[in-house]
Amino acid sequence: MRRSERDNALSQRRITRRGLITGGVQVAVLGGLATRMHFLQVTEADQFRFLAEENRINIRLIAPARGEIFDRTGRVIARNVPSYRVTMTREDAGDPEAVIARLSQIIEMDPDAIETALEEMRKRRGDIPVTVADRITWEDLSRVAVNAPALPGVTPEVGLSRIYPLADDFTHVVGYVGPVSDYDLSKIEDPDPLLRLPRFQIGKVGIEARAEESLRGKAGVKRVEVNAAGREMRELDRREGHAGVDIQLTLDHMLQNYVQARLGEESAAAVVIDCDSGDLLAVASAPAFDPNLFVNGISTTDYNALLENDHRPLVAKSVQGLYPPGSTFKMVSALAALENDIITTEDTFRCKGVLEVHSSKFHCWKRAGHGNVDLNRSLRESCDVYYYELALKTGIENISAMARKLGVGLGFDIPMSGVKAGVAPTKAWKLRTKGKEWVVGDSVNAAIGQGFVLASPLELAVMSARIATGRSVTPRLVKSIDGVEQPTGHGASLGINENHLRVVRKAMFDVSNHTRGTGYGSRIVAPEMRMAGKTGTSQVRRITEAERRAGVTRNEDLPWERRDHALYVDFAPFDNPKYAVAVVVEHGGGGSKAAAPIARDITLQALYGEDPPLSAYPAKDHGRIRAQQKRLRELRPPPPKDRPTRA
DSSP states (O other): OOOOOHHHHHHHHHHHHHHHHHHHHHHHHHHHHHHHHIIIIIIIIHHHHHHHHHHTHHHHHHEEOOOOOOOOSSOOEEEEEEEEEEEEEEHSSSHHHHHHHHHHSOOOOOHHHHHHHHHHHSSSSSTTOOOEEEEEHHHHHHHHHHHHGGGGEEEEEEEEEETTTTTTGGGHHOOOEEEEOOOHHHHSSOGGGGGTTOOOOEEEEEHHHTHHHHHHHOEEEEEEEEEEEOOOOEEEEEEOOOOOOOOOEEEOHHHHHHHHHHHHHHSSEEEEETTTBBBBBEEEEEOOOOOOGTTTOOOOOHHHHHHHTTTTTTTTTTHHHOOGGGGGHHHHHHHHHHHSSSTTTTTTTTEEEEEEETTTEEOOOOOOOEEEEHHHHHHHHHHHHHHHHHHHHHHHHHHHEEEEEHHTTOOOOOOOOTTOBBBBOOOOHHHHHHHOOOOOOHHHHHHHTHHHHHOOHHHHHHHHHHHHBBOOOBBBBBBEEEEEOOOOOOOOOOOOOOOHHHHHHHHHHHHSSSSTTGGGGGGGOOGGOOOEEEEEOOSSSSOOOOOOOOOOGGGGGSSSSSSSSSEEEESSSSSSSOOOEEETTTTTIIIIIIIIIHHHHHHHHHHHHHHHGGGGGGGHHHHHHHHHHHHHHHHHOOOOOOOOOOO
C-alpha cells in the first residue's frame, strides 16, 4: 500500500528530530570530554606535573651536626665523628629478605642485626629507612655503592656519631647519647621528624639530655631524583639546616680527671666550686663508666654488670645522692644560734658524753665527754652534746631556715639529670611527708646533721662556699653557649652577721690546723694555702644500748654496706678563699680517715693547678704522697701541649 505524502512528511520530520537529538547528545559528550581534557591538561597541569614528579623525586631530611661540648679550657668532651652505615627502605626494596641476602654476600653482616632490622621494617612505615648495617668500614661502604644497581632500596650513607674522647671522666655530668627508641618517641607529644631517621642519636642523660633541643640543631632538606627502584640518581636542590649549639662547661678537664682518679674505686662523690663565680670546676662520682658503650646501644652483659655493682656506677652521686651531712652540718646550727641571739661565742655547755632528753639518751661520739665546751671547741673537736643543747634552745625552724640560706635543701638548677634537693626539715614538713608531729628528739638529731636532714655533695660544697664568702654563691655549670657567656653565680650578701661568720670560719680553720682538730691529720702546711674544714660522719644504722654497753662495733669490722658515711667540707686559702670542696665517701667510716685526705688532695690540686709540691703536705706524708702522685699520673692522660681557650 502506498503511503500518502502526508505520512511521508511526518515520518521525515520524526527522523530529523531524532537525528538532531542524537547529534546533540554526541556534541554534548564531545564537548564534555573536551572541557575535561582542557581542565586536566591546562588548568590542573601544574598539580599533575607535581604528582608525576613525586614518583621520581624524593624529599629527604639532612641531619644537622650535633653541637659539641667543651671544658673551660676548650678541650673537647663530646664530639662528632664520621659513621658509615647502610639503610634500606622496605617499599623500594620489594623483597627485603632477598635484598639483604644479596647484601650479606657483599659485606659481612651480623645475623642478630639482620633480624632486628627486618623486625623494625615490619613495624615501621614502608617509606621510612631502616639501618641494616652500622659502623661499617669505608671499604664496605664502597662495595655497597658499586653494587647499588643490584640492591634496590639500599642506600650507603655517611653520617655522624658521638664519641667521648675523655671516656669516663665526665660520664655523670655530660651523660651520653643513644639511638632513638620507641620509648623516647612516646614521651614526646610532637616528635621532630629528625627523630625518625635511622639510628638518629638523642641525649639520654646528663647535659646531652637536658640540652637536647639546643644540641640537636635543625634539619636541612634536599630533593633527589630516584629511579623506579628507589635508587638515588642525582640531587636536585638542597637547603642546609642549622648545626646544634656548642656548649662550654665551667669544668676543668685536668682537675676533673684528677678527682676521678683520686676517688678511685670508692663509692664516692666530690664537688669543687669557685668561691667567686660559683663555677663548678669538678663534679665527680665514683665509680664511673665509659659512656661510649651506650652510643650505639649497650650490650645486655655490660648493662647488667653496671646494674649489679653495689657501688652504683650509674648514679651521679654528686647531685643525686642525698646523705645525712653529719657534723658538717654543725656550722649551720651554730650560725642559727648566733644569728638568733641564742648564744654568744663564750657560752659553754658541759659534755658528759651523753644528754638525756625526755627519757631518751643522745650520745656524743666521745664516750667520756668533752667537759666544758664553747663554740670554737665544739666545732674543732666536733662535740655532739654541745649541739644537742643548742637544738633545745634554738629550735628546728631557725636551724632549717639557716640551712636553706646556706644552700641545704635547695637542689640548684644545673643541667644534669636527676638533680635532687636535700631536706632541711621543719615541723610542717614532717607532718606533710610523714604524717606525724615533730618531737624534740627530732631537733636534737637534726642539730648534728642526722635524723631527717639530708644534703647532696653539691649542696655541701655550696654551703662551704657561702660560709667562706658570706654571699649567696650559686653553682654554674655552663660557661658559654655558642660563645655567649652565661651569668655567673657570684651572688649577693646573705645578710649574715660578718662577726658570726668569722667565728665559724676560725673554728673551721682550727679543725684543720689545731693539734686537737678532727681534721689535723689532713692539714695543708703551706702557709699561703692553709684551709678551713670540717669532718663529718653520718650513721646508716642505729646503735642500740646493748651494743653501747658491750662496745660499739668498729666500722672496719662491719660489712661494707653497714659502715658510716664519711664526709668532709673545706675552703682554701683561709685568708682569701678561692675554692670550696665537698667529699662524701659512702660507707667510708670516719670523715677524718676516709674523706678528709681525699678533700685535702683535691683542694691542693685545684689551688696549684697541677701536682702540688710535697712541701705543701705534712712531712710524715711525703713518702705516701710521692707514691700516690706517681700512681695517679699513670692513670691520667698527659696534659695537652696547647690548652686552647674558647670565648
